[in-house]
Amino acid sequence: MLLPGLGAVATTFIAGVLLSRRGLARPVGSLTQMGTLRLGSRADDPTPSIREALPLTTLDDLAFGGWDIFPENALEVARDAGVLEPHHLDAVAEELARIEPMKGAFYPRYVRRLNGTHVKEAESKADMVAQIREDIRRFLREHGAERAVAIWCGSTEVFLAPSAVHQSIEAFEAGLAKNDPSISSSQIYAWACLKERVPFANGAPNLTIDFPAAWQLAREMRVPIAGKDFKTGQTLMKTILAPGLKARSLGLRGWFSTNILGNRDGEVLDDPDSFKTKEVSKLGVLEDILQPERYPDLYGDLYHKVRIEFYPPHGDAKEGWDNIDLFGWLGYRMQIKVNFLCRDSILAAPLVLDLALLLDLAARAGLHGNQEWLSFYFKSPMTGEGLQAEHDLFVQSMELQNTLRQMVGAEPIVHP
Numbered sequence: 054m055l056l057p058g059l060g061a062v063a064t065t066f067i068a069g070v071l072l073s074r075r076g077l078a079r080p081v082g083s084l085t086q087m088g089t090l091r092l093g094s095r096a097d098d099p100t101p102s103i104r105e106a107l108p109l110t111t112l113d114d115l116a117f118g119g120w121d122i123f124p125e126n127a128l129e130v131a132r133d134a135g136v137l138e139p140h141h142l143d144a145v146a147e148e149l150a151r152i153e154p155m156k157g158a159f160y161p162r163y164v165r166r167l168n169g170t171h172v173k174e175a176e177s178k179a180d181m182v183a184q185i186r187e188d189i190r191r192f193l194r195e196h197g198a199e200r201a202v203a204i205w206c207g208s209t210e211v212f213l214a215p216s217a218v219h220q221s222i223e224a225f226e227a228g229l230a231k232n233d234p235s236i237s238s239s240q241i242y243a244w245a246c247l248k249e250r251v252p253f254a255n256g257a258p259n260l261t262i263d264f265p266a267a268w269q270l271a272r273e274m275r276v277p278i279a280g281k282d283f284k285t286g287q288t289l290m291k292t293i294l295a296p297g298l299k300a301r302s303l304g305l306r307g308w309f310s311t312n313i314l315g316n317r318d319g320e321v322l323d324d325p326d327s328f329k330t331k332e333v334s335k336l337g338v339l340e341d342i343l344q345p346e347r348y349p350d351l352y353g354d355l356y357h358k359v360r361i362e363f364y365p366p367h368g369d370a371k372e373g374w375d376n377i378d379l380f381g382w383l384g385y386r387m388q389i390k391v392n393f394l395c396r397d398s399i400l401a402a403p404l405v406l407d408l409a410l411l412l413d414l415a416a417r418a419g420l421h422g423n424q425e426w427l428s429f430y431f432k433s434p435m436t437g438e439g440l441q442a443e444h445d446l447f448v449q450s451m452e453l454q455n456t457l458r459q460m461v462g463a464e465p466i467v468h469p
């Protein structure tokens with residue numbers, strides 16, 4: 054497993070796998086490790102665990118590597134992040150300390166709040182891609198690994214819209230050679246991975262693999278990709294609550310969401326341009342679920358606002374507040390308040406695991422290009438051109454399970 058960005062999420066994920074495989078903790082929140090899959094009719098009830106039903110790579114067979122722009126090893130990063138308690142980190146300290154990040158590909162204009170010290174030097178972005186490709190090959194050789202999967206766990210980059218350089222493989226390659234400013238650091242990792250046939254998922258909201266050139270390359274190299282932005286705290290709750298309210302034809306007038314968090318992610322998101330990337334990713338969700346154009350009386354007048362505030366005392370323990378103004382019978386108004394005291398990296402870590410195992414499985418099953426059935430894991434699912442993303446968690450869950458059923462030759466189940 055290759056992780057560009059060896060920060061809080063990546064190290065919480067790695068430590069969790071190491072603890073789970075020694076039986077010292079449970080991989081809660083991971084569908085591939087804890088979930089089941091019904092195969093066949095309810096009367097027969099054949100419901101094996103997903104691990105039994107599918108030939109997933111086992112936790113014992115995983116090796117970990119990554120890149121970061123700071124030199125600290127995974128143990129030092131995890132201790133600094135303060136997500137896991139010392140007794141957990143002590144139990145896997147030696148293994149974590151052995152995971153040292155490779156030097157990062159870093160152009161500071163895309164993440165302005167960080168001054169990386171552990172960075173590669175390259176004459177051009179094309180050369181940077183070549184260096185990352187060499188890192189991937191060396192990692193595989195050193196670990197005796199047959200294949201790799203990469204999940205972007207790096208910082209959120211500033212907002213970028215796709216430009217001419219993103220429209221075709223040729224344009225992108227020419228842009229790499231010319232150091233085109235529209236090509237960000239994360240795109241360099243993604244391009245290198247696709248070239249090495251390494252499946253790639255984007256856990257952050259930045260423009261990394263969601264443009265025509267990357268889709269074309271993924272298809273050409275027959276590599277599965279997925280993105281973007283892990284669906285964890287507040288947005289996870291939104292995609293649970295909103296479909297429920299809509300299913301009951303309850304109206305919504307306002308949804309105000311704010312977050313306070315104090316980790317490095319929060320610090321990066323304190324830069325308005327990085328926040329914009331996140332804001333765009335968080336805002337689309339409600340509109341796509343509620344379809345105000347189809348239900349103008351219920352959702353036509355919804356005011357939706359999202360804020361993120363950097364607040365160091367909270368560290369990784371993010372607090373999300375939602376105020377929901379809804380209305381019912383005859384337009385009478387009501388409110389729901391949600392105060393989610395969550396832990397960002399604890400919610401994201403199982404997603405890293407599932408995405409890695411499922412993308413690896415997809416690659417072995419011959420699937421390539423955008424894997425929309427993995428939308429379940431993302432705030433801003435990548436869709437086919439001109440299509441609207443599916444955000445309803447339960448529809449996403451059904452799509453995911455049916456794809457897994459298809460992989461084992463079972464019939465899809467479209468109703469419970």
Ligand SMILES: NC(=O)c1ccc[n+]([C@@H]2O[C@H](COP(=O)([O-])OP(=O)(O)OC[C@H]3O[C@@H](n4cnc5c(N)ncnc54)[C@H](O)[C@@H]3O)[C@@H](O)[C@H]2O)c1
Nearest residue numbers: 058060061062121157207208209238257283285317318397
């Ligand atoms: N935790 C969650 O619930 C959640 C949910 C959705 C998205 N995300 C996203 O996941 C990402 C990781 O979150 P985190 O809490 O681990 O953040 P973090 O700040 O702890 O870790 C990110 C790491 O990426 C490194 N980095 C930045 N640019 C890099 C580059 N070009 N190459 C290599 N490394 C680079 C940073 O030095 C840092 O160590 C963030 O983008 C965050 O927005 C997290």
